Amino acid sequence: MQITSFLILLICALFIFMQPACATLEEFKETTNPTALVTLEELTDEVIIGDKITLTGRIDHSLYGTNPSDVVILISAPPGSHADAFMLAKPASNGTFRYNQIADVGGDWGFEALYTGVYSEKVSVQAIPGNEPKKTALTLSGWPTFPKTGDYVTFKGRLTDSEGKGIPNKVITYQLASSPVGCLGGCAFGGILEWREAGSISTDMNGEYSFGLPVVEKGSVQIESVFAGDDGYSPSSSRTLKITVYE
Numbered sequence: 001m002q003i004t005s006f007l008i009l010l011i012c013a014l015f016i017f018m019q020p021a022c023a024t025l026e027e028f029k030e031t032t033n034p035t036a037l038v039t040l041e042e043l044t045d046e047v048i049i050g051d052k053i054t055l056t057g058r059i060d061h062s063l064y065g066t067n068p069s070d071v072v073i074l075i076s077a078p079p080g081s082h083a084d085a086f087m088l089a090k091p092a093s094n095g096t097f098r099y100n101q102i103a104d105v106g107g108d109w110g111f112e113a114l115y116t117g118v119y120s121e122k123v124s125v126q127a128i129p130g131n132e133p134k135k136t137a138l139t140l141s142g143w144p145t146f147p148k149t150g151d152y153v154t155f156k157g158r159l160t161d162s163e164g165k166g167i168p169n170k171v172i173t174y175q176l177a178s179s180p181v182g183c184l185g186g187c188a189f190g191g192i193l194e195w196r197e198a199g200s201i202s203t204d205m206n207g208e209y210s211f212g213l214p215v216v217e218k219g220s221v222q223i224e225s226v227f228a229g230d231d232g233y234s235p236s237s238s239r240t241l242k243i244t245v246y247e
Helices: 002-031
Strands: 038-042 046-048 052-059 071-076 086-089 096-102 107-115 123-128 136-138 141-143 152-161 171-178 194-202 208-214 219-227 241-245
Touching: 038 107, 038 123, 052 071, 052 107, 052 123, 071 096, 086 096, 096 107, 136 219, 141 241, 152 171, 152 219, 194 208
Parallel strands: 046 123
Antiparallel strands: 038 052, 052 096, 071 086, 071 107, 107 123, 136 152, 141 152, 152 208, 171 194, 171 219, 219 241
16 A cells, blocks of 8 residues: 555656656747748649649758758659659758659649758649640650561650650550451551550650560561550550561
8 A cells, every 4th residue: 555655656746847848848849830940832732734843942051051961852642643752852052942743643742841850831732634635745766677586676765745845654555566367468567457465664754665575586567655645645656666577
C-alpha cells in the first residue's frame, strides 16, 4: 500500500514539473511559423491536362550558408499518374527556386517543399481536360536498315506536342505488318497489311522512347509505332519503316 502511494506521488510530481516544459513547447509552436522559412507558390491553381504546373519558392537565408543545397519537392499526384513521389529543385544563391511538373493526368495535384527538415505550406493545382486534345506527332527510326539474321535492330523515336515539346510518360505501342495468308510476292507491301502488336514502351521525361527487336529470319517486315491518345492529347502514329533481311 505504501509502495502504491509512493508511485502515485511520484507520477503526480513528474506531471507537475513537466507542465511548464509542455507549455513552453506549445508556446514555441504558436509563436514560430516554420512555413515562413520555406515558401512555395503555384503560378496558377488550374491547368489543362498535359500542360506544365509551375511552382516558385524561396528558402530563408537563415537556413543555409553561401550556397543552398537542393530543395525536395514532395508530389501528391492523382491516381494513374507516372509522376515521382519527390523531385529536386536547385535554388539560386539568393534562395529562390523554380520547379515544373507535367500534369499527365487530370485531378488534384499537391506539392510541398522540404529543406533541412522544414516544410512549406502545401499548395494544390487542379488539372482539367481542355476543350480539345492537343495535337501530337510521333517519330520512328531504326538501325541497321538492312540487318542480317541474328542481328538486333534498335528503334527510337519521340512523341511531341504541336509546339515541338516532348511529352513524357505516355505509352507507345509498336506493331509489325506481315502479308495475309496466301498472299504472294509483293502483296504484303502493295495490298492489305495485317498488323500485330509487338510490344509497348513509355516515353521518358523528354518524350523519347526506344526498343529493340531481334532478326530471326530472312524477308521483309514493316513496323510502326502508335500513340493511342488520351484526354489531353490526340492520337498519332509514326511513319512506317520497312526492314529487309537478305541473309
